[in-house]
Amino acid sequence: MVTIAIIGRPNVGKSTLFNRLVGKKLALVDDRPGVTRDRRNGDARLLDIEFEIIDTAGLEEAAADSLEGRMRQQTETAIDEADLSLFMVDAKSGLTPQDSFFCEVLRRKNKPVVLVSNKAEAKNSSAGFYDAYTLGLGEPVPISAEHGEGMGDLRDAIVAALGEAAFADPVEAEEDVFARDPDVTILAPGEGDDEEEEPIELYDATKPLRIAIVGRPNAGKSTLINRFLGEERLLTGPEAGITRDSISVEWEWRGRRIKMFDTAGMRRKAKVQEKLERLSVADALRAIRFAEVVVVVFDSTIPFERQDLTLADLIMREGRAPVIAFNKWDLIEDRQEVLADLREKTERLLPQARGIRAVPVSGETGDGLDRLMQAITETHETWNKRISTAKLNQWLAKVTGHHPPPAVAGRRVNIKYMTQVKSRPPTFVLSVSRPEALGASYTRYLTNGLREAFKLGGVPIRLNLRKTDNPFAGRAKKYT
Incomplete structure (x- = not known):
């Protein structure tokens, strides 16, 4: 599959x-220039051709050690990796000296280029379109990225530049849909009866693994992934909040394919005021x-x-x-x-994630990364x-015998049986005579017991309560 990079100055419509x-709103889009900073890859389709597309930061003239200069280095790396570059200009505002300067940069790369004139649907855009010939x-190629106009002409230009290579075999995309489970759910009689216990299979340590890296701004997430x-x-640096989009990268660890997501730093909700930061946080949550x-x-x-602590709790609630x-x-x-103090605070401040694995690391020196990957697996x-x-x-017979459920209104709650209906995270169904009478403290007692007895430390546990059918319900009482 060929790789195509979208290149241009800021705010010409690359994202x-x-x-x-790509058919999805993966890249953040805003009216202000310079929203995109890292390069982002995606699987794209344009009519009958499929390819890998790279979104890049807007090219700017700046010192190499500045943030804009580091963004430009990322973009030039994308040009080197790509088989073709789509050089975008803005037909509405016309050419600028930046366009001419970076046109020369592309020319020196000596790689195929397709010139794309975006916003061609706007009034008075014809002058800017004809200026692009210079x-x-x-x-x-006149297009409107926002309205989807000119996509057929863009396809023809790509095929003309790449030839038969444009029709390489596509790569199957992954589905990114997850269901959210509640902590404890009370099921009505008969509800969930179709749930069958999954067959128990051995853990496959060769399957691909998806990992997200989250944290507060300037915690060193991007440096760690690099x-x-x-x-x-x-893109990294001393400035806080450099990362805006959630960027995925792929690599291998001990022969296992890893897909890792870098995310924007997430501050407290009360401090998030700007629209762009709200979009970045929403992208991190996805x-x-x-x-x-x-x-x-x-x-x-x-x-x-x-x-x-809020982030750790959110992850547990999301399963x-x-x-x-x-x-x-x-x-x-x-x-x-310091390590002893961190361990004590972890146990005390995160009781809902009892047994969570915590590893000291250094993204700057690389110390502890192997231990971190071991903890992840x-x-x-x-x-x-x-x-x-x-x-x-x-196990249930043992723990209920040691500590029976409390009697409510003079009637004891009868627990029949328990079964695991799914994993990812471990989810159990508990058959109970009166689910509404089984208090939160007792369900917490069972959950903690499950965690300790079956070594489920550090992961969410779902416990669903199902009411058992009473065969004598509704029958009139007979006296002899």
Whole structure:
């Protein structure tokens, strides 16, 4: 499959075209220039051709050590990786000196280029369209990325530039749909009777793994992923809030394919005022729901801020498998004392995630990354764990005998049996005579017992209550 990069100065509509080609609103779009900072890859389709598309940051003239300069380096890397570049100009506002400058940059790369004149549907855009001829990149293709006009002409231009390579075999895309489960659900009589116990299979350690990296701004998330990849794939720097889009990268660890999502730093909801930051946070939340394991990156120098705890709780409620990474460990001096303090606070401040795996790491030096990946795979295995009905009911008889459910209104709650109906996360159904009378404290007692007895530490556990059928209900009482 060929790779195509969308190149151009800020605010010419690159991300809008990217979203149209991939068929989803993956890239953030806003009226202000410079929204996109990292390069984003996606599987695109244009009529009868399929290809990989790269959205890039707007090209700007700036010093190499500035944020804009680092963004430009990311864009030039995308040009080098791509088989073809779509050089976008704005027909509505016309050519600028930036367009001419970066046209020369593309020309020096000596790679195929298709000149795209966007916003051609606007009034008075014809002058800007004809100005594009002066760039010397051939005939411009007039399109409207927002309204989908000119897509057929764009397809013909791509095929003309790439030839038969444009018709390479497509790559099957992954589905990113997850269902959210409640913590405890009371099922009506007969509801859920069609749920069958899944066959217990051994954990497959070779299957691809989806991981999301989340945390507060400037916790070192992008630096951590770059260290995993061994290259400067994601834009980093001392500035807080550099990452805006949720960017996915793929690599291998011990022969296993890993798809990792970098996300924007998430501040407290009350502090999120701008529309762009709200979009970034919403994008990060989608990445959490798409992932299987979510790594919460804590800043070791200022850990356990309120937002850190909120994120960990959100991941548990969403049913994802959480892992904590105490980043910037290279800045800690008295490591043994700090580590003991972090462990105590983890157990005390995150009781809902009892047994969660937490690993000190350094994205700057790479220390602890192998241990972090080991913790991720162990958590993923726990999240996929299946327990047989026989073992569950043996355990249930023991714990209910030791601590029977409380009597309510003089009547004792009768617990019949328990079975696991699904994993990811482990979800159990408890058959009870009166679900409404089984208090939250007793369900918490059962949940904690499950976690301890079957080594389900650090992952969400769902416990659904189902009312058992009473064969004598509705019958008149007979006296003898």
